[in-house]
Amino acid sequence: MAVILRTEGLNKVYRLGSLTRNKQIRALHDVNLNIESDEPAIISVVGESGSGKTTLAKTLLRLVEPTSGRAIVYDKVVAGKGVRPNKREFLRSIQPIFQNPFEAFSRYRPVDAYLHETATRVAGLKGEEAYGAIETALASVGLEYADVRGKYSNQFSGGELQRVSIARALIPEPSLIIADEPVSMIDASRRMIIINLFLKLKLEAKRSFLYITHDLATAYYISDYVAVMNKGVIVEFGTAQSVMGNPQHDYTKLLLSSIPSTQKRWRPRVTPSSPSVVSA
Numbered sequence: 001m002a003v004i005l006r007t008e009g010l011n012k013v014y015r016l017g018s019l020t021r022n023k024q025i026r027a028l029h030d031v032n033l034n035i036e037s038d039e040p041a042i043i044s045v046v047g048e049s050g051s052g053k054t055t056l057a058k059t060l061l062r063l064v065e066p067t068s069g070r071a072i073v074y075d076k077v078v079a080g081k082g083v084r085p086n087k088r089e090f091l092r093s094i095q096p097i098f099q100n101p102f103e104a105f106s107r108y109r110p111v112d113a114y115l116h117e118t119a120t121r122v123a124g125l126k127g128e129e130a131y132g133a134i135e136t137a138l139a140s141v142g143l144e145y146a147d148v149r150g151k152y153s154n155q156f157s158g159g160e161l162q163r164v165s166i167a168r169a170l171i172p173e174p175s176l177i178i179a180d181e182p183v184s185m186i187d188a189s190r191r192m193i194i195i196n197l198f199l200k201l202k203l204e205a206k207r208s209f210l211y212i213t214h215d216l217a218t219a220y221y222i223s224d225y226v227a228v229m230n231k232g233v234i235v236e237f238g239t240a241q242s243v244m245g246n247p248q249h250d251y252t253k254l255l256l257s258s259i260p261s262t263q264k265r266w267r268p269r270v271t272p273s274s275p276s277v278v279s280a
């Protein structure tokens with residue numbers, strides 16, 4: 001069985017301030033995860049703001065060096081002290097999708113230039129092969145080359161541009177896509193298009209995803225596994241059904257209880273002085 005993702009004693013301490021007034025923030029605290037499977041998987045990392053989710057994503061993407069511990073993705077050590085994987089090989093196996101697609105593309109450069117760069121520099125393709133790979137990647141997110149050719153980022157909606165950034169990530173045919181809050185900047189009505197796209201890419205293109213989110217509802221909907229983070233610690237991990245259906249940790253219960261539910265009844269409460277409506 002392949003190790004899709006394993007972290008071994010992963011720690012990250014950010015140091016702030018001067019030598020005399022040093023402050024330390026422990027963003028990852030002994031994070032140990034292990035997901036092994038021959039099938040692709042969607043693994044969600046959920047938790048409140050500041051719980052360490054982005055630091056975990058950045059560590060796996062080699063944007064942040066862990067203070068100690070290491071991470072393995074698809075049987076290769078990708079992060080840890082002194083770990084230096086071949087850059088092109090690394091980018092072929094792990095690709096990011098960021099929260100704000102407008103920050104991922106400069107507004108002064110047509111977006112197809114980014115797609116071409118990824119096809120040639122990362123995937124190592126030339127000429128017709130490069131165009132073929134771009135067309136295939138765009139098709140898998142429901143776009144055609146003509147939809148993007150010569151266009152700049154400000155000529156797309158947030159949802160369209162996020163689909164372009166997913167297409168860019170798909171060009172090198174990565175094994176794992178790390179998506180950090182990929183739908184939080186997108187209109188609620190369009191979010192499910194992206195979420196369903198991840199499911200389709202897992203099933204049809206056999207890509208695995210690490211989905212970082214605040215949104216427990218979408219995490220439950222698409223995930224095979226869920227890791228719950230609080231203050232840098234993975235407090236609960238398991239299949240989506242077990243973690244969300246039968247949470248064991250108080251923090252997971254708290255997170256789940258804070259999801260707005262259409263099942264909750266709203267009861268009008270009228271006081272003599274000021275009529276108001278409160279949640280039941």
Ligand SMILES: Nc1ncnc2c1ncn2[C@@H]1O[C@H](COP(=O)(O)OP(=O)(O)OP(=O)(O)O)[C@@H](O)[C@H]1O
Pocket residue numbers: 014015016025026027047048049050051052053054055056214
């Ligand atoms: N570059 C940095 N320097 C110092 N502290 C940082 C840095 N990046 C993150 N932190 C701190 O590390 C902790 C974890 O932050 P992180 O961004 O990983 O959390 P998060 O769960 O992704 O939050 P959010 O959901 O708001 O993005 C926070 O206390 C944050 O302030």
